[in-house]
Amino acid sequence: MKEIKFILNGKEVSVKADPLKRLLDVLREDEKMTGVKEGCGEGECGACAVLKDGVLVNSCMIPLGAAEGSEIVTPEGIRETDKGKCIIDAFGDAGAVQCGFCTPGMMMATEALLTINNKPDESEIREALSGNLCRCTGYDLIVKGVQIASERGKDLW
Amino acid sequence: MVGAIHELPIKGWIDTKGVKMGARISIPVRRIDAKEKAGGWTKYIGDYQFKNLQHGRFLRSERARAKIIEIKKPDFPEGYYYIDASDIPSSGKNNIQMIKDDWRVFAVSDVKYIGETIAVILGPDKQKVLDLLNRIEVIYEDLVPAFTFDDALSCKGGAVYGDNNIFSEYLLNVGNVDNAFKDAVKIVEGKYETGFQEHLYMETQGLVGAWEDEKITIYASSQCPFYIRKSVAVTLGVPVEDIRVRQTTTGGAFGGKEHFPDVIATPLAVAVNKVKKPVAMIYDRIEDISFTSKRHPSKITIKTGLDKSNNIIAMDIDTLVNGGAYESSTTIVLQRAILHGIGVYNIPNARIRGRAVATNTFPSDAYRGFGAPQGLFAIEMHMSHVADELGLDSSDFRRKHFIKTNDITITNAKMHDDVKLPEMFEKIDEMSDYSSKVKEFANDPVKGIGIAFVNHGGGFTGNGEQAIIKGVVKMKRLEGGKAGLYVSVVEMGQGLQTTMRKIAAKELGLDYEDIVYDNPDTDIVPDSGPTCASRSIMVVGFLVQECAKKLKAKWNEGVGVEAEDVYKHPDGLVWEQETLQGDAYPSYGWGINVIEVEFDPVTYEVKTTGIWAVWDIGVAIDETIMQGQSSGGVIQALGYASIEKCELKNGTFMQHTMADYTIPTSLDFPKVETCFIDNPYKYGPSGAKGAGELVFDAAPPAYAEAVQNAIGKRIYDIPVTPEMIMEALK
Amino acid sequence: MVDSYRPKDLKDALSIRAEYNPQPLAGGTDLMVRYQSWSGTLPLFTKSVMFVGHLKEMKYIKKEAKDKTVTLVIGGTATLTDVANHPDTPVVLKEAVLSIAAPALRNNATLTGNICNASPAGDSICALYALDAVIVIEKSGSRREVPITEFITGPGRTILGPDELVTAIKIPLKASSVNDFTKVGTRRANALSKLSFTGVADYKNGRIDSIALTFGAVGPTVVRSVELEKKLIGLSGPELKAMIPKVIDDYSTVIVPIDDQRSTAVYRKKVALNLLEKYLKELSSHE
Incomplete structure (x- = not known):
């Protein structure tokens, strides 16, 4: 478990979790951003799409540790x-x-x-x-x- | 009148090309659920927070057919449970009450297919549940499994079902087939096969069972809350009133959430009954593709006899569908396949033998069309092949044999519908330039065009709506000039939350937004039947219309006044269920698709360059919603016809990820040019008929015919893959 | 559960790699799928992980000129989108990269990650084999460069040492007048490869001066035969045209695909040879 900070929909958040936890699970479980959906868990379907530093990515394929310090925008943010x-x-x-x-x-x-x-x-x-x-x-x-x-x-x- | 319809702000999208739309109800409104869904506010089953939620996962059979010798389990820590058949209360039974109840809640002593539920492992921490599951060892003694039609018919390894592996068998007959064949001057025969298809709804299967107010409540992504209630009650051996089922907004279903949620709900309820805590069973995608029901594969042989004027005088059809290890709804699927077996044609002497077989594959179940797409694919391809054999134009040949109003159907009844296929053909010919392209492409080495004509019976087969369902709807005047609508049919993407409101609002003179229609809760709504069989608008929508009329008449009695309407079968229709004789359906939707393709002689890949669709669905309750149904149904069907390959190898589906089971993307097919013709049906709301399945039926044969015209070789099977085309061209 | 590291710079990354030998993870688009477990649980990595995608020193694409050769250098954390958008990316690599998945994945996946994943069906790898790409490998205190054909040794296998990182990919920018990258996927977009083909060639004074022909997903690694290519060097267009059936015959012995859930061996071989034939015909009509 580590304390990991990133910007979520314009606000800095700090999540205590395993850095290998999927960003998708962090957003849905820790941050209650359920506008982010899980359709496949393997980057095929785009239901979990978010913006990371301004570009479209699939949050199921990103471990939390790789998002440290990033700006993440979910459907709730736009x-x-x-x-x-x-x-x-x-x-x-x-x-x-x-x-x-x-x-x-x-x-x-x-x-x-x-x-x-x-x-x-x-x-x-x-x-x-x-x-x-x-x-x-x-x-x-x-x-x-x-x-x-x-x-x-x-x-x- | 229609209250305060919002005009679509961008004109010209719904291009009806001068065809008159029916009543004003068809004018599109903005879907009631659009904003909340688009912005991600809408909650699906996985989005709800339950206090003290436990997570369940199935221990599944890894063998297609085997005896269970022993199950070795590790010690379970406090709060973690192993639930199996021994946890079913003595009042209950280890059967899932669907259409048949042969499917077991938990496998005991033997397994019949890979993925069969043996137990539920549950606890608060998912990783620990997974670790426990991985430490369980099941010792099997393998038996010889049967997978294919040939395996089933030869009872390989001994019968999986009964003494001959035949779940059900029917024989339909009109005229005198054997005599007619004696007069035939030419006979053409063909064998047609279709494969499995995965629904691939974007939201996987998911249910949460909870112990609330001293009873079990199931929250379900589902098409049929009352089906779940019944099956759970039977499994637990309690009255249905002791079970509450609440539908959660459902992220696509296509038949996959008609019966299959019962297969999850019953073991889930056994678990909740034991632990008295909320338990989630939410599939991930690999689990969903690997271990849920698929569309029934089919193998259909058709023999046609012709006279010297090239008229069809006899047709003999043999239809097989693979039901998998348990019967569930297979017999009804078989019925639909054979009841649509001669398609939209008037064949004076026709016979169809239909058999549903048992194998050790995952049980097949409902999928949009419910057997009709299989039957229609075979007959349409066959008609095309017969025309080819005779050197005739495929569309001319088929049109010459169109069934007309009052012609005799395969079930020896009159066709009651006002059949508008000729006018529809004129329309699609004008839209697609079909006739001239047929000539133009005849000598083109890579281009091809195909056409298919279909109908689809709306509602339950025969008198099922009367004999089995007897749907009820209720309405109530609420505060603030609003009305409550209480029905058990669900929104699953097809637009029901909007179309039902429009139907009710039209009668009551209200804005559609003033109708309150929540996701059904079996403790609140009456049983209006399941959301399937293209029945929701035609059957339940009609009840809503009639109920709204009654409420309107009583409106001035004040807030709280209620009205109810119960299904009555249209007068004059007769049906004999045992022999499938009489009026098979109260009405049919009708459709024509034209598909244009270009094939690449280097890679054998096919590019679809044009798609046209004309539908007779009576009247569209909402043109935009129907445009969405048309585009969505046709593209899903084109996936079935081309890229959705689902192969079974030793009882396992080889394609079990979304990367390998490929559904169409936005780049696979062009826009579907759609047109609706007006043909109001007396017993449908504002004249509407069933539509949700019809839109699936025509594209597969139209596509396959387009490909065969492009490559110059006959196509007998779908999906038509580049691998298959390569083999055909060898 | 495994440890994970987030180095602050490349130097730090190399020393962590040397000390703990963690699995480097850049975009995660391959690894997160490979180790995917039950939704809501941690991926099942078998060893510790080091995040490298954020390392800015490797997020570049630049041209280097040395002794008349110009080389495109693609940094270890450049994404597929970066590669596709760069004006100097060779056309076959650009097409290969754009044939991979969809925008959201390309925004996150790195070219280096693709190579280290070493899938025989890797579309970018098929193009990189044809472009004579060189892999830049570093470890604390040393650096080596190896051709991609030597870097990848089998499906999922490379020569990368447990203390090393791939920090860049070098592509010599050579004249190439007839270029083709074709992917045959499971559908028209967002698809995995059934097979892929790359052809690059150039004429000098009416004779083939350079040629590379590679095939993806038809063997345990991308298939390229320098020996067979050599036979084509020096041919004129008409000479090549006359030789096409012989070339197809030769290649039919080196292309040995398998059946799997995406396609059949027979189809893969036939189409690979068809694509080769089509390319050679096209090539023979140029000069």
């Missing part, structure tokens, strides 16, 4: 920002949400995409979402959701 609200509203209007289990991860992937490319075309969107698996939607309406977010949020990113 859902009430202007960007987060824009994505959530766009997903709602597009019909992008079905069972919802993949959706917080999709929101994180969308945030990461729009940060580096605020006018993505359909193929760029599909590429950016390719690590976030969804079994309900067939992706069409999620792609549409990202398009709507990009149109409406052109001044945000």
Whole structure:
């Protein structure tokens, strides 16, 4: 057990845990950030996606010790920002949400995409979402959701 | 009227291409659960905090068929438990009461498949539970297992079930098949096989059992809270009222959470009954892929006799499905496979023999379509092969044989539906340019296009809604101009929380957001039946509509006034369950898919370049939600047809991680161009029929036909892998 | 439960590695899956772990010129995204890296980690074999450089000593006019390889001056035969064209794949040879 500090959604937190504990488990169990979901535990599905130092990563593949000193942002950290609200509203209007289990991860992937490319075309969107698996939607309406977010949020990113 | 519908802010997405939509109810609203889910506020079973939570994990069989000689256990520390069949109360029984009750809660003295539950190990610390589990040694005496259809039919190693491994057998017959074959001038035969399919809902199986208010409460990611209640009550030998089941928001199900949660809930309840503490059984992904039910594999042989005008005069079909080690719902799956066995065609003399076999594989169970996709794949491919054999256009040949209203079905009843397949074909032809592409691609070395025509019976087979379910719904006037809706069907991603509210709100003249509809709790809602069989909107939604009318009539009696509605079978429908004769379904959804592909002659990989879908689902309760169902169902079906390979080797699924069992990503397939035609059904809410399974049915044969046209070789099996294409081209 | 270390810099890392021989972990994308246990429990590492992903001294990609050769040096903690985005990354490596998984994984996984994982199906390794990559290995007080073909000795096996770290990968930037990296995966994106192929070659005065042909996931390590390549040096396009059937025959003896849960041996071999044939045809039409 070690005391490990990192920045979580803008606030410094200190977690006493084994440094090999998965960041996913730290976020869900120690920090109660249950917007981060476990879909596969092997980096395939993106349900546990968070931002680490500004880029999209899968929290199931990161041991806590590797996140020491990093800035971690979970869905809880963006859902009430202007960007987060824009994505959530766009997903709602597009019909992008079905069972919802993949959706917080999709929101994180969308945030990461729009940060580096605020006018993505359909193929760029599909590429950016390719690590976030969804079994309900067939992706069409999620792609549409990202398009709507990009149109409406052109001044945000 | 519809109260305060929110117009979709971005126009033009739902492109109905000039086809008239039905009632105004179809205008999309923002899903009631969208915001909370998208932002991660919504809690799923793994997100809840339970005080003093214990973690359970199954001790599972590592052998496909063996006697258990001995189980060597380490000493369990204080607070850690080994729960097995001996912990079932004497009033209960070691059976899981599903459709059949042959599946055992815990294996005792022998095991019948790899992964069969032997015991639950539980305690407060997961690592310690795992360490205990790893120190348990089960001594087996191996027996000879049966895995394949041939193994099953030859009773390899002795029968797994009964004395012949046949769970059930049916014979459907219309006309006089043997005589008709005598008149045939040409006979075409083919054998078609489909594989296992894993549901791969994004949220794995998960239940928590708790001891609350002196009774067992099961919190479940589930399609059917009342199924769980019944099975747990039977296992423990207590009245159903002593068990409470609360559905938690369910992260996808697709049939995988219809019966299978009972397989977890029953041993879990035995454990909770013993330790009187909350216990979580939440699968991780590897466990979920390795040890949950899959879609039934099938092997279907079809023989067709034709007259000199190339009309089909006789058809003889032999259908086999692999049910695995226990029957569970297999017989009903077989029924659906054969009831959809001649597809959308009028065949004057047809016979279908259907058999469900037992093997030492993980028991197969419900998966979106419930047998129909298997039957429809076979008949659609066969029709394509017959056309090819005759040198005819595949779509023309099939269209010539379309069933029409009042034609006789395979169960010797009249087709009551207003069949609009010809109009639907015109529509999809216009959308996809199908007819001209067929000609254009005929000599193209890499491009191909395929089409498939399907229907899907809505609701339970025959009179099941009346005889078995008898669904009940309740509504109540609440404070503040709101109304409560009490039903047992669940939201699992298909949009029910929104569509049910729309149906109720339309009758009551309320905003859909003013309808209160929580995740079902068996202590609160009446039993409106399970969430399956494309019945929720068509059957339960209709009850909601009728119940809302009753509540509206009583509305002025004040807050607290209630209304109830109970299922009544539509007049004039007859059914004989033993022989499967009569009106097999109250109505059908209808669909056509066109798929366009391009294959790479170097790698044999197939790229899908276009997908079109036209559906008759009566009326869409919400166009956007139905667009989501269409895209989602078609893409899931294309996974089944192409990349979702699930091979059984010595009783184990070889693909057991998400990396190896590959489902489609956002880059695997293009957008599904969808259109709905309007064809209201009298006994559906605002004319709506079942839709959730229909959208799965057409893509596999349409895809396989597109590939066969691209490569110039016939396809008989799915998934169509590049490996298979390479072999076909050798 | 095992110990873990978080060195403050590379020097510190090398001394911890020398003293305790921990398993280095950069992105974690391979190791966290390999040692994955029940969700909510610790991964089952068999020995202590040293985090190295944060070491800034190794997070770079730079060009070095020496004696007319230009070398791209990729630091030990550069991620796959860094490699894909760098303007001087050879095209086959860029395509190989972009064929791996999806953005979230590439943002975290390192190229060095890929190499140390030494999977025969490693897509980047297939490209690096063709590019004559050299692995820079350091331990406290010494440094050595070995070609990647010698670094990887078998599936999951390398020559890396228990006290050593891979600190960089060097890629000589050579003229190469006909380049192909093709991955045949289990699906169109976010897929593991059934097999992969890399071809790089260049002509000088109308004759093949350099060529490298490598195959991933068709043997215990990435397959490259310098001997067979040598037979192609000096050929003109038409001469190569005439020789293609013979070359395919030659390669059919060195490609010996297996059946597994992702594909079959027969398919892997056939497609590997098809890709080779396609590449050689393309190459023979250039000059």
